[in-house]
Amino acid sequence: MLRIITQQAEAQIELRRIRDRTSQDHVIHKEATVREVLQAIKRQGDKALLHYTEEFDHQTLSIDGLRVSGSELDAAYQQVSKELLDAIQLAAQQIEAFHRQRVPKSWVQFGDDEIVLGKRYTPVDRAGIYVPGGRASYPSTVLMNAIPAKVAKVPQVVMVTPPGSDKTINPAVLVAAQEAGVQEIYRVGGAQAIAALAYGTETIPKVDVITGPGNIYVTLAKKLVYGTVGIDSLAGPSEVLIIADTAANPVYIAADLLAQAEHDPMAASILLTSEAQLAKQVQEEVERQLKDHPRRLLTEKAIAHFGLIVLVDSLDEAAELSNEFAPEHLELEIAEPWDLLEKIRHAGAIFLGHSTPEAVGDYLAGPNHTLPTSGAARYASALGVETFMKHSSLIQYSSTALNKVSSAIQALAEAEGLPSHADSVRLRTQEEL
Amino acid sequence: MLRIITQQAEAQIELRRIRDRTSQDHVIHKEATVREVLQAIKRQGDKALLHYTEEFDHQTLSIDGLRVSGSELDAAYQQVSKELLDAIQLAAQQIEAFHRQRVPKSWVQFGDDEIVLGKRYTPVDRAGIYVPGGRASYPSTVLMNAIPAKVAKVPQVVMVTPPGSDKTINPAVLVAAQEAGVQEIYRVGGAQAIAALAYGTETIPKVDVITGPGNIYVTLAKKLVYGTVGIDSLAGPSEVLIIADTAANPVYIAADLLAQAEHDPMAASILLTSEAQLAKQVQEEVERQLKDHPRRLLTEKAIAHFGLIVLVDSLDEAAELSNEFAPEHLELEIAEPWDLLEKIRHAGAIFLGHSTPEAVGDYLAGPNHTLPTSGAARYASALGVETFMKHSSLIQYSSTALNKVSSAIQALAEAEGLPSHADSVRLRTQEEL
Incomplete structure (x- = not known):
């Protein structure tokens, strides 16, 4: 049952608990494991890569089998429906169109006494993209990471993703990769895949930037290799914060809260509203939509631990609580969303109005869905073309x-x-x- | 004596050794110390801050004495020469002018069917700036970190810097801070100062972004708190790579190489040239200029360990070796520097021609002197206004x-x-x- 809180002091404590849900000290001993994996890959390359894939993922791979072959890439197109291919292509096109805007451009300026100053933007030489896999399939993750690299004109983009139990990669993922211009794909995952990208092995090239989400081992590995390579961010579990007024539809809001919760038992789904009746309706509607939910257990767990409805006095108070939380996704399901926008200081992506569920941005509106989590929107932004570029200052x-x-x-x-x-x-x- | 290498294979090995001079495994046990400091500050705030300042910096401070007082700030102006004040003001003005250009601006676009997409840029709420101190004094570090935060319109900018043995802060640093708009300064340094900025104490506010260079403990602390706060980069010791042809003056080049080496015994000074005679002249001139150098021991050490002249066949080969090295500072002391620029893929800042020693950029040309080191220019850029801003995607x-x-x-x-x-x-x- 999605809890409703009415006391402001309790709300602040609970929101802080939820925001900081990933900053646990117990990751320190996981770090020891990840350090060992990094050292082994650095020293032994492919041999260690196969070893850890066997140990952690229970997959026996051969060096020759690491790279996804041309025939597998071709075959993937036969394995996805026309409808899904169309959807991938539409998403790819819209994501590319958005990212092509305001690509950083080199400039110089000429001052007095023949002084020349400027900035010269160039892409990184090589980028590595991590795509979670195993049982799940995330073609949207492929598009959101690979397309900005392509728009940045990165000469070599390499993708790694853990294979399913039959050693294959989901065909939708392979199709999305190709639509985004990625042909070089290796079937490895986990900290060992991040290590391979950071240090290089006999088979997998060393890259300059690693992007993409993953589990806690992947995230720890990214943090440890940061400085050897660039990374996009340290992504935690996903979260949505919805601000709603009387104009909002409880059925839509319930679906949006569940769309977040169904990602992960650690996902957070929060509603701030001044309408007690709406709060009650959303609470009931969440229960109703959960009843036959295919991922009910996991989704219920997220709702129970990291779901919350807070009754606020005003939209201004909602904006203030939202700024404290600095949500990854913020939905403004209110009559005048553009008016409240002025009061919002920190959010990864903001969805305005009643016809903009987060799913629009997750898949195909164009802006990137790789966003800062766990309060990182206080200082960080969406992944973008600039993640794959850097600039040199010019001085003469x-x-x-x-x-x-x-x-x-x-x-x-x-x-x-x-x-x-x-x-x-x-x-x-x-x-x- | 600055070594001259003529074999390409040896040059590549040596350049790699120098580039990777900071990636030593021995930092791991320093990390345990830093972790302990972070945990203590997180739990005990000011008390732990004073404790570690006593333990590591041998300074007994009181809580009331942490913050630099208004009268100390005022007095600083009386303690710097008119000449130095003028120089600080000139530098501040030129740095601000450069950083004011192309500050990221919010935008929206209106598509078919009333689709609205955009990006909204906002500053972070609070920024923390670390300025190394103790015996040294770096007013330029203050300007290069604080001015971009000011241009980004960060509402609260806090500075930390370790005091000298008499508990005072160098007046040039205090003047630079005030010229850059920073009034809130605390006399603490080391990992404990980074922890205080990341977690907050009773006296020092928790910030959203921490920038500024420091020793290995400071850098490790920044890496560990990354994710709790944003950071600018993991700065290592400084480096310059100079590409020179017959047009170059060996006296200037020697001074530029020494200007890098005098920073730190780990600083790297590299010359790539096709002119054997120039190589020899620079080698001799470095010896000559070192003779009466006030920081001779330290500078000689850097030159001996991480100094190098490589004889190359062509400017193209020099560009290729430079790209492999991805230097923090690159000087093109050649007849046609803009022609070679096209071949340069990775460098933090590029200084073109014979009248642009790195010192121009270090102090006052305008572009930021906080630059990626140790090969990080492969994927990273100078600190900038965007370091203190982030954007929210807008979707309707x-x-x-x-x-x-x-x-x-x-x-x-x-x-x-x-x-x-x-x-x-x-x-x-x-x-x-």
Whole structure:
């Protein structure tokens, strides 16, 4: 049963508990395991990769079988329905269109005395994309990670994903990869796959950036290899916070809360509303929709532990509580969503109005669905084209320009006790005098 | 003595060794210490902060004395020379001017069927800036970290820096902070200061993003708190790679190499040139300039361990070796630097021509001097205004628009085994039929 809380103090405590649900100290001993895996892959490459795949995933793979073959890639298209292929293609097209906008562009500016300053944007050489697998199938994860890399013009994009029990990869995933321009796919998962991408093995190339969600071992591995490679973020379980007023439909809201809960027993589903009647209706409707839910056990667990309805006094109070929570997904199911937007400071993605369930953004509206979780929206943003690019500052001074700032640079260098910094300017400008 | 290498194979091995000079396994036991500090600050706040400041920095501070007072801030202006104040103000002004350009701006676009998509950029609520201290004084670090936060319109910017042995903070640092708009300064350093910013104590506010360089303990602390807060990067020791041709002046190049080496015994100074004579001249000139160098021991150590001249066959080969190294700073001391730029794929900042020593960018050209080190320029960029901002995706669909994509979303949700995702759309669009 989805709880309803009416006291503000209790609401704040509960929201904080839910926001911080993943910051448990018990991950420290899992880290020891992950460290061991990283070291082994670094030293023994493919051999260790096969070993851990056997140990953790109970799959006996051969080195030759790691890479998904051309014929498997071709065959995947025969294994998905026309309807699903169309949906993947529509999503790919809309995601690409959105990400193509405002791709960072290099620029230079010319100042007085022939000073040139600028920024030059370039893609990374190689990107690695992690796609969770096993029993589940996430073609949308493939599109949301691979398309920004493609738009960034990354020359080599490599995908890793754990195979199912028959060693195959879900055909929808293989089709999505190809639609997003990825042909190089390896059937490995877990911390060992992240290690392979970070350090390289005989078979799997070392990449520069690793993106994509995974379980706690994958996330810990990403944190540990950060600094050796770039990463997108440390993704935790998903969450939605919905702000609703009298204009909202309890049936829609219940479905949206469950759409979050059905992801993961750690997923969080929160409703903030000033309408006591709506709260009650949503509570009942969640029960009703849960009854025949194919993932009922898991979904109920999430709702029980990390589901919550909070009765608030006003939309302003709802906005304030939402800012404290900094949700990954925020739905504004209210009459005037654009008015409240001004009060929202932190949220990964904001869905406005009654006809914009989160699922629209999860699959095909265009913006990326890889978003900061567990309060990280306070400082982080969606994955994007810039995740796969970086820039170099450009600086050119003429001798005239250098002369004009020479004494200022020397004063600063001397204050910092760095004489050769001063010399590097003094020697160049002395001769000009 | 700065070594000269002529064999390409040896050069590659040596360049790799230098690039990877900080990825040592011995940091793991330092991590245990840092973890302990983080846990203690999290649990005991100020009490633990004072304890570790006493233990590690041998300073007995009181809680009341943590924050730098208004009178200390005022007094700092009396303690710096007019020349230095002018230099700090010139640098602040040019850094601000550069960072004000292309500040990310919110946007929305209106599509068919009343679809609205966009991105909304907002600053973080609170930023924490770490400035190394003790005996050294780095007003430039203050400016390069605080000004982007100010330009991003961060409401609260907090600075931490370890005090000198008399518990004071260098006045140039205090002046730079005030010129950059920072008034809230605490005299603490080390991993304990990072922990205080990440978790908050009774005195020091919890922030959302921590930036700034520090020693290995500071860097490890930043890596461990990443995910609780955002961080700028994991900065290692500084490095410069210079590509020079016949047009280059060996005296300038020697000064630039030493300007890097004088930072840190782990700093790297590399010259790639096709001119054997220039190589020899630079080698001699480095010796000459080292003779009376005030930081000779430290600088010599860096030159001996991580200094290198490589004789290359061509500028193209130099560019390729530089891309492998992905230097923090790259100087193109060649006749046609803009021509070679096209071949450069990875570098934090690029200094073009003979009148642009790195010191120009270190202090006042405008672009940020906080740059990716140890090969991180393969995937990372300079600190910037965006380090202190994040964006929310905006999505609004009309019922007409939702109807048109309803079947595609349902197909994808079913392929992913997420029935409530499908329901959240189906329930909304059924009623429309």
